[in-house]
Amino acid sequence: MLTIDDIILSYKEGVEITLNNEPQMYGLKGEYDSGEIKVIAYLNNNINKKDLCCTIFHELIHARDFILNKLECEFYNPQRNAVQQQGLDLYEEFVENEAIETYNKQPELINFIEEIFILKKL
Numbered sequence: 001m002l003t004i005d006d007i008i009l010s011y012k013e014g015v016e017i018t019l020n021n022e023p024q025m026y027g028l029k030g031e032y033d034s035g036e037i038k039v040i041a042y043l044n045n046n047i048n049k050k051d052l053c054c055t056i057f058h059e060l061i062h063a064r065d066f067i068l069n070k071l072e073c074e075f076y077n078p079q080r081n082a083v084q085q086q087g088l089d090l091y092e093e094f095v096e097n098e099a100i101e102t103y104n105k106q107p108e109l110i111n112f113i114e115e116i117f118i119l120k121k122l
């Protein structure tokens with residue numbers, strides 16, 4: 001599950017969160033750009049608050065995984081590392097399940113995210 005410590009780590013490492021209003025093809029809900037270290041959520045493809053929260057959690061999980069891999073914290077989650085090595089589809093499923101679990105158990109985490117990050121519009 002995504003934690004407050006994960007959010008703080010992402011913030012310290014310079015991750016930004018952007019809400020994008022422009023129409024997107026293919027129903028893309030969000031993405032994590034590891035080059036620009038930016039989470040982008042596409043508002044038009046997220047149909048309600050739950051959807052948007054889960055998308056932001058999902059992309060922040062990608063950000064956390066990327067940062068922890070970069071920092072070579074290879075033992076932080078051996079199960080996840082194994083999944084990442086098995087292939088993208090399985091890893092995506094793993095990330096999505098973690099995002100949904102975070103929403104179900106700790107939906108208020110989005111309030112902390114809103115407070116700590118400056119949400120910018122493109």
Ligand SMILES: [Zn+2]
Nearest residue numbers: 058062092095
């Ligand atoms: Zn993903």
